[in-house]
Amino acid sequence: MGLEGPGGREPDVAEVNVLIPSLLRPTAGGQEGLRLGVDPGGSTVAELLDAIGAQYPLFNRRVRDETGALRRFVNIYLDGDDVRRLDGLKTRVAAGQEVMVIQSVAGG
Amino acid sequence: MANIGEQSGTTYLLAVGTKKGLWLGTSADRANYVFTGPHFLMNEIPSIGIDTRNRKTRILVGVRSEHWGPTVSHSDDLGETWTEPENGAITFPQDTGAALERVWQIQPDSEGSPGVVWAGCEPISVWKSTDGGEHFELNRGLWDHPHRPEWGAGFGGAAAHTVLPSPTDPNTIHIAMSTGGVYRSTDAGATWEARNKGISAGFMPDAEPEFGQCVHKIARDPNNPETLYAQNHHGVYRSDDNADTWNSIADGLPTDFGFTMLTHPRRSGTAWVVPIMADSERIPPGGQLAVHRTDDAGASWTRLSDGLLEPDFNVVLRDAAAVDTEEPAGVYFGTRGGTVYASADEGISFTAVLTQLPDVLCVRAAVVEL
Numbered sequence: 001m002g003l004e005g006p007g008g009r010e011p012d013v014a015e016v017n018v019l020i021p022s023l024l025r026p027t028a029g030g031q032e033g034l035r036l037g038v039d040p041g042g043s044t045v046a047e048l049l050d051a052i053g054a055q056y057p058l059f060n061r062r063v064r065d066e067t068g069a070l071r072r073f074v075n076i077y078l079d080g081d082d083v084r085r086l087d088g089l090k091t092r093v094a095a096g097q098e099v100m101v102i103q104s105v106a107g108g
Numbered sequence: 109m110a111n112i113g114e115q116s117g118t119t120y121l122l123a124v125g126t127k128k129g130l131w132l133g134t135s136a137d138r139a140n141y142v143f144t145g146p147h148f149l150m151n152e153i154p155s156i157g158i159d160t161r162n163r164k165t166r167i168l169v170g171v172r173s174e175h176w177g178p179t180v181s182h183s184d185d186l187g188e189t190w191t192e193p194e195n196g197a198i199t200f201p202q203d204t205g206a207a208l209e210r211v212w213q214i215q216p217d218s219e220g221s222p223g224v225v226w227a228g229c230e231p232i233s234v235w236k237s238t239d240g241g242e243h244f245e246l247n248r249g250l251w252d253h254p255h256r257p258e259w260g261a262g263f264g265g266a267a268a269h270t271v272l273p274s275p276t277d278p279n280t281i282h283i284a285m286s287t288g289g290v291y292r293s294t295d296a297g298a299t300w301e302a303r304n305k306g307i308s309a310g311f312m313p314d315a316e317p318e319f320g321q322c323v324h325k326i327a328r329d330p331n332n333p334e335t336l337y338a339q340n341h342h343g344v345y346r347s348d349d350n351a352d353t354w355n356s357i358a359d360g361l362p363t364d365f366g367f368t369m370l371t372h373p374r375r376s377g378t379a380w381v382v383p384i385m386a387d388s389e390r391i392p393p394g395g396q397l398a399v400h401r402t403d404d405a406g407a408s409w410t411r412l413s414d415g416l417l418e419p420d421f422n423v424v425l426r427d428a429a430a431v432d433t434e435e436p437a438g439v440y441f442g443t444r445g446g447t448v449y450a451s452a453d454e455g456i457s458f459t460a461v462l463t464q465l466p467d468v469l470c471v472r473a474a475v476v477e478l
Contacts, residue, residue, distance in 0.1 A: 062176035065207035103175040
């Protein structure tokens with residue numbers, strides 16, 4: 001599993017697309033989405049974030065704290081389902097699925 | 109907005125951290141400021157440290173987003189550009205199982221300890237940097253302290269909010285936490301002892317426990333490092349024995365509640381507080397905001413309010429007040445209503461230099477050469 005470069009390569013079946021919220025794009029090379037290769041049996045959300053974090057540590061720190069927990073007001077959706085209602089960061093992601101990182105409502 | 113770097117010569121720098129960003133001002137006279145900001149829009153700035161040692165000026169800020177968490181950034185060009193260490197300046201080691209919630213205090217050490225910067229954080233922890241604040245190391249002596257399970261959280265969260273390294277003894281550091289009280293290390297942070305004798309805790313069954321007090325802010329006398337002042341959650345105190353014992357100096361104040369405590373940069377015996385009515389009535393007494401100054405170590409207090417807008421029903425938070433090092437000393441503070449005041453005459457008169465900002469969380473001032 002690994003993070004593909006920002007080039008315009010067409011996605012293939014062994015990849016997932018991770019959509020980056022606009023506020024975090026400066027921490028992820030300015031990209032709207034990142035394509036990541038996944039293991040044949042799928043990869044967990046945490047593994048995908050680890051792979052992104054290896055290249056973009058600031059992005060990783062914005063999304064997760066240093067214990068690895070997803071920050072309270074950050075949501076991650078897998079094909080439209082909140083992973084907190086699935087298996088959290090252990091939720092498995094299969095090739096071809098879409099992961100969306102998005103900020104929740106918070107603040108005043 | 110004007111470029112902050114356009115001024116030259118002796119310049120007064122004023123940094124204002126709010127709930128929604130940072131404002132930076134420069135002034136030639138401490139009354140008329142040119143501000144830039146908001147920097148870090150929609151991030152709270154609960155802590156600011158201005159490090160002017162070695163003829164350089166580094167501004168360090170604790171930054172916290174409700175969404176994206178806390179971090180520390182610094183600027184070496186008065187806010188033109190900011191640097192955030194990629195892996196974080198303050199991150200809890202994995203074995204602690206803890207995560208940083210908020211940086212409450214960034215405190216450069218004295219001239220004799222160049223590069224040393226202290227931080228106080230939530231959860232209750234103290235950190236030390238030896239590279240000017242780019243990377244901090246957790247103080248294990250405090251983290252592993254046997255009192256930890258009994259420390260509590262005040263309304264704002266459980267934090268070490270004050271770190272006071274001694275300017276004359278590198279082994280002595282005083283800290284204050286809410287709730288927990290004052291702790292002192294005399295071995296450079298290896299071990300810490302509770303030092304709250306004489307400080308009351310009206311919210312606990314034992315009125316004078318060894319620890320557990322909700323000390324809101326402590327400040328050190330500039331010439332006698334063993335003299336400290338404390339604004340408590342009800343109670344204003346002075347210690348003349350390195351915090352071994354504390355005595356009330358609240359007589360003469362309209363109320364003993366408040367959050368701030370400032371001492372003079374050079375003159376012993378001078379301190380400033382901003383009284384708040386009570387724990388249960390968190391407004392300036394009668395809605396009339398005033399600073400109170402003592403010049404005799406707390407034996408008497410003088411009410412100062414010239415230039416302050418009336419009425420005002422907002423409190424001044426623990427780090428939303430500061431002094432500079434000029435002669436006469438400048439006094440600065442900001443309210444939760446978003447007004448920031450500056451005084452170039454030690455509090456005799458104030459000028460509102462910013463109004464209608466978000467809640468002011470932190471104010472710091474410095475004299476810099478541009």
